[in-house]
Amino acid sequence: MLPPAALIVLFFLALAGVASSAIVSSDVFFFLLAALAPVATSSVVTYDWNVTWVWAAPDGFGRPVVGINGQWPCPSIEATVGDTVVVNLLNFLGNQTTGIHFHGINQIKTAEMDGPSGTTQCSVPPDTAVKYQFTVDAPGTYWYHSHDMGQYPDGFRGPLIVHDPADPFKGLYDEEHIMSITDWYHNDSITLVRGMLTPSNTVFRPPFPDTILVNDGQGFEINVTKGKTYRFRIINYAAIAAAMVNFGNLTMGVITSDASYVKNEAVSQLRIAPAQRHDILVTVGDQDAGNYPVLVGLDMNRDWTNSSGLSWQHNYTGHMVLDLSLPLLAAEPVDQWLPADDAFFKPYNDIAAYSPYDKLITLDFSFCLDQNGYPRSCFNDLTYISQQVPTLYSAATTNDSNTNPVVYGQVNPFIVDYGDTVQIVINNLDAAGHPFHLHGHQFQVLYRAASGFGPWPGDEGLPYAAHPPWRDVVAVMPNSYAVLRFHATNPGVWLFHCHVEWHVEMGLTATVIEAPDRLRDMPFPADHIEACRRMGIPYQGNAAGNTENFTDTSGFITVPPTTYNGALYLPAT
Ligand SMILES: *[C@@H]1O[C@H](CO)[C@@H](O)[C@H](O)[C@H]1NC(C)=O
Ligand SMILES: *[C@@H]1O[C@H](CO)[C@@H](O)[C@H](O)[C@H]1NC(C)=O
Ligand SMILES: *[C@@H]1O[C@H](CO)[C@@H](O)[C@H](O)[C@H]1NC(C)=O
Ligand SMILES: *[C@@H]1O[C@H](CO)[C@@H](O)[C@H](O)[C@H]1NC(C)=O
Ligand SMILES: *[C@@H]1O[C@H](CO)[C@@H](O)[C@H](O)[C@H]1NC(C)=O
Ligand SMILES: *[C@@H]1O[C@H](CO)[C@@H](O)[C@H](O)[C@H]1NC(C)=O
């Protein structure tokens, strides 16, 4: 923790940084104007969602999927900055538990609404209701998804759009559309993960998708008019595959990365890792004739920057349709995928890199074997093992022991103090790229080294961005690293994990316990606690529910279970 005087100096420096760049940048001037504009009256946007099994065949192959109110694809959440979003969730799945995470929403002052089971709540059993309520404080393209035991690839996810009355790009586009991209599987998640988590899987092979879906099978055929500009909100929902997007010869102007504005970066190819979003502007030229093919491909390559042996198994061609009487042509093959480097996009807000940092968290990621020879993934040689008591509930109920990582068990806990500037270094020791996500924050990406660079050599001499881009998922290159920073001013318990869902189920998760002194005795909604009661899960005390001696680790789960039941509902005996 910094002394108060240092914090005041930091605050002053931050102000000075913004003020001086305002002199040189009209963008920041508009940014400040927007901040001064009167705040529109906010409203409450309410969704009543019964979570139900739905039979769906988005690619022609029928299978049960997790839907909402008997419908699939799942609906969008749409709100405006400042609104309160309420989701009344009722689990009607019968045979599975559930829960929702609102990806990219920082949940300021509502850490208990973040949604991951075992972290900020208990899994919600069948015939049980929980209410999520939070403010959408920042504009952007987000999504929601089940964060309950590998359930989201079974279809439980959808867009979450927060509209911005002060959108700095307003006026530059005529219409907006959502383009969701995902990998898709004919088997259900539990079957797939069981197939992966077996000692015979010595190469740590994850499930491979059967196909690609765009807009969950509804496709992307957008009627367009010459001379108009379209905003596409592109979301990658995939469990493993990155998406490559190419609008033929048309330039994409990237205006957001995840939930942060960037300076309208002109690109011709984009790579969007699982859970990432980009909003782009595409203008249909006046002189053009014919319909524009739009190529979307799943990138399953271990290293897309290594041009030898790349393969593209799953493509989809959509169209921007000018004239229905003209043919809808196939996309021209792309000879070389050379997507823009989104780690060097310029942030619209011009905020300088947070510096110096107070706390360094270094995470070496590698695949590993557990005590029983099962394939797992590890941070610093430890795989994440879910405990009995959700980690936030332990933080709230272990008094001043909650600053001691011992009380949380093997959830890879990292304690950070309120106000710390935290630097996370991810060393990816694997020969494939992985997308890492932090809950509770948009973070700065100071640097992402090229494929094959090796682990982080220390801060000295690295070309860190002076004004780094912000996002909530960073794709780290194979055998390489990335350096991230954020301010620990959002008390809560926030997961940091690979957003390949199969790797989450292998244990590729760490837990940031932010400002635990401010989490002591925090209250929880009665319906969230009732979900724990019905699950037979303790909701107080250390990881094993010990409320007498918080550092007594008896009952902690120290070996990952050898049977995998995913979100299957197994009533407590
Ligand atoms: C759960 O119930 C649904 C609907 O009856 C069924 O389609 C599905 O196969 C069941 N199994 C699992 C593992 O969830
Ligand atoms: C959800 O289920 C409850 C209980 O059956 C029902 O009363 C309610 O109308 C349903 N809500 C929706 C939106 O379908
Ligand atoms: C998926 O289902 C098919 C057909 O039932 C089966 O042959 C295949 O082995 C399954 N894959 C996995 C990973 O379980
Ligand atoms: C595109 O325009 C055609 C012809 O007017 C219309 O039939 C079709 O429904 C439109 N498609 C969409 C997605 O709006
Ligand atoms: C794209 O540009 C190339 C080279 O200028 C041209 O040959 C091709 O026809 C263009 N394709 C489309 C769909 O406009
Ligand atoms: C590129 O890929 C090829 C084929 O998989 C592999 O043999 C080679 O080692 C890779 N190169 C690098 C620099 O990783």
Ligand SMILES: *[C@@H]1O[C@H](CO)[C@@H](O)[C@H](O)[C@H]1NC(C)=O
């Ligand atoms: C998918 O598109 C890429 C880029 O145009 C191409 O190289 C690849 O062959 C395509 N794959 C299939 C299965 O058509």
Ligand SMILES: *[C@@H]1O[C@H](CO)[C@@H](O)[C@H](O)[C@H]1NC(C)=O
């Ligand atoms: C919490 O810790 C403080 C300081 O160690 C102690 O005085 C207090 O009794 C503890 N409260 C509970 C409920 O254990």
Ligand SMILES: *[C@@H]1O[C@H](CO)[C@@H](O)[C@H](O)[C@H]1NC(C)=O
């Ligand atoms: C709490 O448990 C730890 C670990 O078993 C033990 O070392 C310690 O003495 C216990 N403290 C008390 C007050 O019993």
Ligand SMILES: [Cu+2]
């Ligand atoms: Cu997430």
